[in-house]
Amino acid sequence: xxxxxxxxxxxxxxxxxxxxxxxxxxxxxxxxxxxxxxxxxxxxxxxxxxxxxxxxxxxxxxxxxxxxxxxxxxxxxxxxxxxxxxxxxxxxxxxxxxxxxxxxxxxxxxxxxxxxxxxxxxxxxxxxxxxxxxxxxxxxxxxxxxxxxxxxxxxxxxxxxxxxxxxxxxxxxxxxxx
Amino acid sequence: xxxxxxxxxxxxxxxxxxxxxxxxxxxxxxxxxxxxxxxxxxxxxxxxxxxxxxxxxxxxxxxxxxxxxxxxxxxxxxxxxxxxxxxxxxxxxxxxxxxxxxxxxxxxxxxxxxxxxxxxxxxxxxxxxxxxxxxxxxxxxxxxxxxxxxxxxxxxxxxxxxxxxxxxxxxxxxxxxxxxxxxxxxxxxxxxxxxxxxxxxxxxxxxxxxxxxxxxxxxxxxxxxxxxxxxxxxxxxxxxxxxxxxxxxxxxxxxxxxxxxxxxxxxxxxxxxxxxxxxxxxxxxxxxxxxxxxxxxxxxxxxxxxxxxxxxxxxxxxxxxxxxxxxxxxxxxxxxxxxxxxxxxxxxxxxxxxxxxxxxxxxxxxxxxxxxxxxxxxxxxxxxxxxxxxxxxxxxxxxxxxxxxxxxxxxxxxxxxxxxxxxxxxxxxxxxxxxxxxxxxxxxxxxxxxxxxxxxxxxxxxxxxxxxxxxxxxxxxxxxxxxxxxxxxxxxxxxxxxxxxxxxxxxxxxxxxxxxxxxxxxxxxxxxxxxxxxxxxxxxxxxxxxxxxxxxxxxxxxxxxxxxxxxxxxxxxxxxxxxxxxxx
Numbered sequence: 001x002x003x004x005x006x007x008x009x010x011x012x013x014x015x016x017x018x019x020x021x022x023x024x025x026x027x028x029x030x031x032x033x034x035x036x037x038x039x040x041x042x043x044x045x046x047x048x049x050x051x052x053x054x055x056x057x058x059x060x061x062x063x064x065x066x067x068x069x070x071x072x073x074x075x076x077x078x079x080x081x082x083x084x085x086x087x088x089x090x091x092x093x094x095x096x097x098x099x100x101x102x103x104x105x106x107x108x109x110x111x112x113x114x115x116x117x118x119x120x121x122x123x124x125x126x127x128x129x130x131x132x133x134x135x136x137x138x139x140x141x142x143x144x145x146x147x148x149x150x151x152x153x154x155x156x157x158x159x160x161x162x163x164x165x166x167x168x169x170x171x172x173x174x175x176x177x178x
Numbered sequence: 179x180x181x182x183x184x185x186x187x188x189x190x191x192x193x194x195x196x197x198x199x200x201x202x203x204x205x206x207x208x209x210x211x212x213x214x215x216x217x218x219x220x221x222x223x224x225x226x227x228x229x230x231x232x233x234x235x236x237x238x239x240x241x242x243x244x245x246x247x248x249x250x251x252x253x254x255x256x257x258x259x260x261x262x263x264x265x266x267x268x269x270x271x272x273x274x275x276x277x278x279x280x281x282x283x284x285x286x287x288x289x290x291x292x293x294x295x296x297x298x299x300x301x302x303x304x305x306x307x308x309x310x311x312x313x314x315x316x317x318x319x320x321x322x323x324x325x326x327x328x329x330x331x332x333x334x335x336x337x338x339x340x341x342x343x344x345x346x347x348x349x350x351x352x353x354x355x356x357x358x359x360x361x362x363x364x365x366x367x368x369x370x371x372x373x374x375x376x377x378x379x380x381x382x383x384x385x386x387x388x389x390x391x392x393x394x395x396x397x398x399x400x401x402x403x404x405x406x407x408x409x410x411x412x413x414x415x416x417x418x419x420x421x422x423x424x425x426x427x428x429x430x431x432x433x434x435x436x437x438x439x440x441x442x443x444x445x446x447x448x449x450x451x452x453x454x455x456x457x458x459x460x461x462x463x464x465x466x467x468x469x470x471x472x473x474x475x476x477x478x479x480x481x482x483x484x485x486x487x488x489x490x491x492x493x494x495x496x497x498x499x500x501x502x503x504x505x506x507x508x509x510x511x512x513x514x515x516x517x518x519x520x521x522x523x524x525x526x527x528x529x530x531x532x533x534x535x536x537x538x539x540x541x542x543x544x545x546x547x548x549x550x551x552x553x554x555x556x557x558x559x560x561x562x563x564x565x566x567x568x569x570x571x572x573x574x575x576x577x578x579x580x581x582x583x584x585x586x587x588x589x590x591x592x593x594x595x596x597x598x599x600x601x602x603x604x605x606x607x608x609x610x611x612x613x614x615x616x617x618x619x620x621x622x623x624x625x626x627x628x629x630x631x632x633x634x635x636x637x638x639x640x641x642x643x644x645x646x647x648x649x650x651x652x653x654x655x656x657x658x659x660x661x662x663x664x665x666x667x668x669x670x671x672x673x674x675x676x677x678x679x680x681x682x683x684x685x686x687x688x689x690x691x692x693x694x695x696x697x698x699x700x701x702x703x704x705x706x707x708x709x710x711x712x713x714x715x716x717x718x719x720x721x722x723x724x725x726x727x728x729x730x731x732x733x734x735x736x737x738x739x740x741x742x743x744x745x746x747x748x749x750x751x752x753x754x755x756x757x758x759x760x761x762x
Contacts, residue, residue: 044371059369060259063630064401095706099398101234120235121259123398126431126632129703171366175431175629 034076034153038142041068041119048072048115051140051157057124057176059168065176066121067161071142072113076105076152082145087122090137090158097123105144124161125176134163134176225415226407227272230400230633231422231612237400240267240605242390243377249385253355254377257339257367257403260395262375266330266597267390269530270515271605274482275420279472279617282645283439283448285689291654294661323348324373330597331387331535332377339372354378359409366405366630386535389597392604399430401632408627414456417620417631419468422612425637426473428704429618432631433467433713435459436700438720440676443688444648450688456621457697461714465626467701468618473642476608476615484606488512489599496591501541501583502562504590508533509559513598528555536593544580617644636706648672650689674699676724695723 040051043058048070057065069085083103087096101120108114122140127133138161143154163172229240245252289296326335335354337345342364349356354376367374379387402417421427428434437458443450459467472478490511498504508514514527529537534554543557547564563569570577609615618633653667654660665683670690672678678691696719702710 059372060397063257063366063403063405064259064399064632066398097398098706099235121396121398123632126401126630128430128705129433167365168369 032075034144035074035113036142036144036153036155037072037074037113038140038155038157039070039072040157040159041070043068045119045121051159053159054162055159056164057134057161057172058121059164059172060121060123063171063175064123065125065161065163065168065172066123067138067140067159068119069122069140069142070116070119071144071155072115073105073144073153074108074113076108076114076144078105078107078114080147081105081152082147082149084143084145085120085122086141086143087124088139088141089131089133090139094128094131096128096131096133096138099123102147125172127176127178130178132176132178134161134173136160225412226402226404226417226419227276228402228418229271229275229420229422229608230427231608232400232635233423233611235396235398237395237397238608239393239395239400240271240390240608241393242267242269242272243388245385245388247385249379249383251355252377252379252385252388253349253357255349255354255356255360255406256375256393257364257406258336258373258375258393258395259397260371261324261336261373262393262395264329264334264375265392265394265604266601267392268483268598268601268605269390269532270483270602271608272390273515275479275617276418278478278482279420279615279644281448281451281471283442283444283451284645284647285444285447286647286649288649288651289654290651291656292659293652293654293663293666294659295663295666296652328380329391330389331379331383331532332391333380334378335376337374337376339368339374340370342368345374349376357409360406363406363409367403384535386531386538389532389601392601399632399634401630404622404627404630408624411622411624411627413623414452414621415623416452417468417622419618419631419633421616421618421633421635422476422608423614423616423635424612425614425635426470426639426641427616427618427633428636428639428706429468430632430634430706431466431629432620433459433462434702434704434710435462435467435469435698436702437469438676438696438699438716439646439648439672439674440670440678440691440720440724441693441695441697442646442648442672443690444650444670445684445687445689450690452621454697455619457693459620459698461696461698462701464629465622466629466631467698468620468631470616470642471619472615472617472644473639474615476612478615479606479609482606483602483609485512489602492591492595492599495594496588498587501585502565504585504587505537505541505558505561508537508594513594529558530598532597533594534558536590536597540584540586540590542581542583544577546578546580547576550576634706636704636708638707639704639709646673650684676720678724691724695720 038051040049040055041047042049043056045068051067051069055067058068060066067087071083081103082100084098084100086098088094089096099120099122103116106114124133124138137158139156139158141154141156144152146152161176163169163176225244227242227244231238241256243254245254324336324338326333328334335349335352337348339345342361345368346356346361346364355378375393377391379385400421402419404417407415435458437454441450441454441457442448448454455469459465459469488511490507495504495507495511498507508529509527512527513533514529537558538554541558541561543552543554547557548554557564564576614637620631649671651669651671652660652663653669660666662683664685667682668680668684670676670678670680676691680689696716698714699716699720700710700712701714702712704710
């Protein structure tokens, strides 16, 4: 009898201990994902604009054309992060660009977000062979990872790059048509 | 993998082949044999040589400036997307990269039967040589001056390229040479926010002072402004690109060609390589294609530029008591360049043109000696001999008009450190930073330079080695030996699996299939993900051509050989029948 009571008490103690520890330990829920808002910029690379609708291709790297990319993060611990950005043609998923950078994420502003200080020129043209970039809806995606490569958050936007209508127009049409 | 299956019918009947070989004994003759330092290395004339490294949205471009002409007419323009940083590079980076990743075509000879010519003496082969200079850049366009200064042997200016005329006018006013024709090609590079980098040689500098430049600028992908280059380009100008990064590099907007290796001239270590590349890339649309020559770990360059102990100590160099010991220190501490293309034990050390240019300002070679053909490198290599009183007494004429030595060891050491040591160590660091190296090559003529090639990466693509092996098998007689290698039937098996028959022997010319075959095996599109997309596959064309009739073999080979064999067979058959009838 005594032995049975002892066993019962031990079992209750164990149950209580496990319940107690479970209640007092780390929150088992996964951390909130980092919110990433992908946007664009003015033609000179300044500001933060929605990346949607038509965007004018910007003359850039040695005779190429790009689209400005900018992003804001919410809930990101300041420090270095790996940021992958890709651009795919919406119609068939063709990859137009993939690029990986290391970025120091700063503390959030009073508005609650951190914003990439300088816009990224996402290289569009010369387009890959057979992949028309102009006048095609393109899905832009940014994935923020920690330095070990674990995804923390991602943002996506889509827009249709258009060639400028100035003196660069003909050249743009020629190199952005795939 | 074999795509052609001609071979065995060449010999028809063993006995007849023996007879055929016997009939060739009279043709046995010594062939012209010579052994180059490395006969498996083809000569490639590269006009543009650029090393790109990509990291974190920044392009680092090491650009070799190749120029032949008067120093006063040297001018170099490079369009850039943003304000660049400029540093000095080193020619040695290009020379060693060329050497370490150069395509090599090796031929192994096998002997079946009794080949009298087998012992030791090969044939064919020709000397290899280093790539030599080709075209250069040109350009223009823009606005006012952004910044100007001097670096190493250059004066430089960075200009806004918002509009063409003011920029070209500024360059002209400031004595930057702008080649004719620039005006017409500069258009695509002129836009708001664009820049041009312009270089000219500083006063007192010679073309021997020219040295590569390193330009860093923000961009996702590297590009060669080849449209602008067309101004000063030559037909079929070579474009050699090395890409450093995390994985294999690809041409983004140019095709990718896999060369048909049956057309490589194996007798000469692929000396027709450049012609073959021109032919192969010319088969793609717009002639816009690159060939991958090497793709693999960048460790092939490990410790090549910065081997342990190299350069000694700058303070030790500056402390050398006289010109002779100063120059000797340079030679004994690796300031020169080891010529690895001549094998591990050959080649010796030569001073780079930059080093010679610096030394020549302080320890000039007597002009009379130069007139007598003593090169600057020879002058410095034998300086201790030339400067002995005995030599000067015995050859006073050699020193006529000589300004003498202006020995400034501290100044010389500083200059050498800035112009040679630091750029070399910086170049060497590339191979510690970036684990993967890709070498690509193409040739383009000015009229086809209408699309700037852009490069990217696809880490999923496999490595590609630069050494290629083929086997040439001689089919000699079993009973009656074959004495003449050039007329002995032979079969070439290439690395890609092509079988090329030489039923009448390989002759004294090239060991390759007919030039009429396609130069490209496959023309592909390489993308940033996935495998190659084949646009043109010449497998069946090549296989059919090599197939059964031997049409792809050089004339005078199979046809005549088979005719002779058939005649001998008929003769033997006739004799046998006659004897049999007599016996009856």
